[in-house]
Amino acid sequence: xxxxxxxxxxxxxxxxxxxxxxxxxxxHYGEPVYGPSGKLGGRxxxxxxxxxxxxxxxxxxxxxxDPAFQAELTHWLRTYANRPSLLTEAHRLSAQAGARILLKRxxxxxxxxxKINNVLGQALLTRRMGKKRVIAETGAGQHGVAxxxxxxxxxxxxxxxxxxxxxxxxxxNVARMRMLGAEVIPVSAGSRTLKDAINEAIRxxxxxxxxxxxxxxxxAGPHPFPSMxxxxxxxxxxxxxxxxxxxxxxxxxxVAACVGGGSNAIGAFHAFVPDESVRLxxxxxxxxxxxxGLHAASITGGAVGVLHGARTxxxxxxxxxxxxxxxxxxxxxxxGVGPEHAYLHDIGRARYEPVTDAEAMEAFRLLCRTExxxxxxxxxxxxxxxxxxxxxxxxxxxxxxxxxVNLSGRGDKDMHTAAQYFGMEV
Amino acid sequence: MSKLAEVLAAAKxxxxxxxxGYLPAGYPSVDGSIAALRAMIEGGVDIVEVGLPYSDPQxxxxxxxxxxxxxxxxxxxxxxxxxVVEGAAAxxxxxLVMSYWNPIERFGTDRFAAALAAAGGAGTILxxxxxxxxxxxxxxxxxxxLDRVFLVAQTSTGERIALTTEVCRGFVYAASLMGVxxxxxxxxxxxxxxxxxxxxxxxxxxxxxxxxxxxVQAAEVAAFADGVIVGSAFVRRLxxxxxxxxxxxxxxxxxxxxxEAVRKGRR
Numbered sequence: 001x002x003x004x005x006x007x008x009x010x011x012x013x014x015x016x017x018x019x020x021x022x023x024x025x026x027x028h029y030g031e032p033v034y035g036p037s038g039k040l041g042g043r044x045x046x047x048x049x050x051x052x053x054x055x056x057x058x059x060x061x062x063x064x065x066d067p068a069f070q071a072e073l074t075h076w077l078r079t080y081a082n083r084p085s086l087l088t089e090a091h092r093l094s095a096q097a098g099a100r101i102l103l104k105r106x107x108x109x110x111x112x113x114x115k116i117n118n119v120l121g122q123a124l125l126t127r128r129m130g131k132k133r134v135i136a137e138t139g140a141g142q143h144g145v146a147x148x149x150x151x152x153x154x155x156x157x158x159x160x161x162x163x164x165x166x167x168x169x170x171x172x173n174v175a176r177m178r179m180l181g182a183e184v185i186p187v188s189a190g191s192r193t194l195k196d197a198i199n200e201a202i203r204x205x206x207x208x209x210x211x212x213x214x215x216x217x218x219x220a221g222p223h224p225f226p227s228m229x230x231x232x233x234x235x236x237x238x239x240x241x242x243x244x245x246x247x248x249x250x251x252x253x254x255v256a257a258c259v260g261g262g263s264n265a266i267g268a269f270h271a272f273v274p275d276e277s278v279r280l281x282x283x284x285x286x287x288x289x290x291x292x293g294l295h296a297a298s299i300t301g302g303a304v305g306v307l308h309g310a311r312t313x314x315x316x317x318x319x320x321x322x323x324x325x326x327x328x329x330x331x332x333x334x335x336g337v338g339p340e341h342a343y344l345h346d347i348g349r350a351r352y353e354p355v356t357d358a359e360a361m362e363a364f365r366l367l368c369r370t371e372x373x374x375x376x377x378x379x380x381x382x383x384x385x386x387x388x389x390x391x392x393x394x395x396x397x398x399x400x401x402x403x404x405v406n407l408s409g410r411g412d413k414d415m416h417t418a419a420q421y422f423g424m425e426v
Numbered sequence: 427m428s429k430l431a432e433v434l435a436a437a438k439x440x441x442x443x444x445x446x447g448y449l450p451a452g453y454p455s456v457d458g459s460i461a462a463l464r465a466m467i468e469g470g471v472d473i474v475e476v477g478l479p480y481s482d483p484q485x486x487x488x489x490x491x492x493x494x495x496x497x498x499x500x501x502x503x504x505x506x507x508x509x510v511v512e513g514a515a516a517x518x519x520x521x522l523v524m525s526y527w528n529p530i531e532r533f534g535t536d537r538f539a540a541a542l543a544a545a546g547g548a549g550t551i552l553x554x555x556x557x558x559x560x561x562x563x564x565x566x567x568x569x570x571x572l573d574r575v576f577l578v579a580q581t582s583t584g585e586r587i588a589l590t591t592e593v594c595r596g597f598v599y600a601a602s603l604m605g606v607x608x609x610x611x612x613x614x615x616x617x618x619x620x621x622x623x624x625x626x627x628x629x630x631x632x633x634x635x636x637x638x639x640x641x642v643q644a645a646e647v648a649a650f651a652d653g654v655i656v657g658s659a660f661v662r663r664l665x666x667x668x669x670x671x672x673x674x675x676x677x678x679x680x681x682x683x684x685x686e687a688v689r690k691g692r693r
Contacts, residue, residue: 042558042559043556043558043559044527044528044554044555044556044559045554045556046484046485046553046554046577046579046601047553047556047576047577047578047579047582047586047590047601048577048579048580048581048582048601048604049581050556050579050581050582050586051579051581051582051583051586052581189491189495190481190482190495195482196482199482199483199484202484203484203485203487203605203606206484206485206604206605206606207604207605207606208604209581209604210604305528305531305532306527306528306531306554307482307528308482308484309554314528316528316532318532319503319504319529319532319533320480320504320528320529320530320531320532320533321480321481321498321529322481322482322528
């Protein structure tokens with residue numbers, strides 16, 4: 001039933017065939033998802049942006065079912081972004097983990113992470129809508145770099161908002177974006193991280209909406225972003241499902257991915273949602289530990305509320321003020337999560353667990369030393385999670401489990417942080 | 427007729443626009459904000475909006491962001507905001523709360539509506555709550571006799587203006603320009619067009635906000651709108667004042683200037 005195309009309404013319908021009411025009927029206004037904790041998703045945004053969101057939704061629904069658009073996107077994914085990405089069997093890591101671990105190598109994509117999948121799709125949509133300027137927010141800088149890249153490729157003006165704190169943590173990516181011709185604007189408001197960069201990007205959008213499209217970097221925000229970004233990212237799971245079947249003759253026992261806003265995870269999960277034997281695990285940034293309050297685990301340590309246009313799990317205090325998130329990984333350092341993850345959590349289809357900074361960094365080092373792969377610290381959370389669930393699955397299944405890990409990005413950008421963490425000289 | 431509707435009708439009877447002033451609760455302090463709101467009312471503001479400080483004010487420009495952040499840093503909570511509402515409403519001026527949605531949902535939609543009504547509040551303006559998401563709030567506001575103001579923007583289609591004005595009680599907030607709160611050198615000419623388009627769909631008064639900062643602009647807007655909304659210019663008076671007392675003087679003076687302007691607008 002898994003098709004080869006990047007996305008399709010038919011596949012979506014099949015994925016959630018068992019769910020009632022349907023979470024995202026392809027339509028006009030984004031019908032929110034209903035889970036046991038109530039209404040999720042939606043469109044909590046100023047009226048001034050409604051026209052732009054409606055325009056984007058329409059362009060997305062038209063393009064999604066347009067073979068010419070799909071062919072164009074597929075062309076760029078194959079000849080530019082380096083798709084399909086490889087599936088690597090991690091033999092030495094597997095031996096240590098006690099599980100057969102397969103790595104979906106999104107780190108080998110052009111620009112070094114899964115972000116290029118979404119950005120190419122949204123940039124092509126921008127061109128179709130006749131807009132000439134794109135804005136983006138970025139945390140780790142991966143989405144900013146991908147946006148700057150697509151903007152250069154398609155001749156679009158590009159402005160990237162980045163928290164001041166993050167511009168320091170990810171100085172290399174700032175240089176990359178500027179080299180690619182994008183303007184990087186450090187945001188000094190609020191906590192000076194990703195959430196504040198999003199606020200600033202929304203302020204820009206509401207002011208310049210006539211000629212500007214917002215390339216949202218994760219599967220969160222107001223409709224249509226959660227479903228649109230998922231659709232552009234779901235090629236990860238579509239490919240990995242096929243590759244795993246070819247390699248092992250069966251589906252994996254589990255899929256593991258890190259979850260910040262959740263685009264790589266929803267991209268990896270989505271093709272497997274109907275496969276009931278496949279366990280889906282999202283690993284949130286546990287920071288110093290959820291119990292310390294210094295974390296970015298919105299599902300595990302948060303509560304349902306509204307942030308950046310959607311109702312979902314967020315980190316908030318008793319009065320609904322957003323709490324600052326903490327993670328060693330800038331890309332996961334966000335106090336919210338995409339509403340579809342909230343939904344998968346609520347219906348019990350996916351499990352979400354926190355992985356601490358220390359666990360992630362241990363897995364980071366282990367993957368470097370056993371496989372010769374330096375992962376993004378974000379992706380190291382997924383590796384750590386896989387190491388944690390391996391013995392559990394082994395006990396449950398009574399055999400060696402097969403775990404598909406989405407290696408969402410490469411770690412070059414994190415060398416400074418990692419060197420500092422491990423006390424090495426750079 | 428609600429108190430808010432009465433005040434707007436009275437202004438209309440005088441053939442003038444009403445003057446609506448915004449200040450965030452808790453800046454420069456909880457009591458300081460009550461004093462500032464009262465100074466505003468003494469200066470001639472007809473209706474006040476009390477801002478509920480929020481950590482992620484997506485629709486606000488740097489001036490309001492700064493005041494709101496200071497209020498949050500000082501530890502203001504929703505309970506303090508309700509105290510400020512009480513302090514302002516005690517003057518008799520209709521007092522609205524301007525808030526992003528999440529703090530209200532988190533407080534408890536019905537609990538908030540009840541508490542706001544008990545504090546003497548007249549209703550709410552919720553800039554990130556569109557009618558499609560507002561069923562719960564509309565029910566709660568109705569249950570507690572609160573007015574509910576929604577926004578229309580230049581990019582709103584006729585269909586959306588119809589949808590929005592349908593659920594507005596008190597007045598319709600017409601955002602005069604595309605952008606965030608803040609003072610502007612000129613008020614956008616298309617505000618007039620938006621007001622006219624809005625009136626095609628509703629009898630509810632249409633008040634214009636965003637970017638109005640002085641008497642000249644207020645008079646210009648008063649010529650075609652039922653109310654003129656001023657926010658950042660008041661907040662700026664407080665931020666720039668060397669001390670609280672002179673801040674109050676500056677706020678009162680601006681209110682006087684604007685009150686005169688809204689009476690001149692149609693002459």
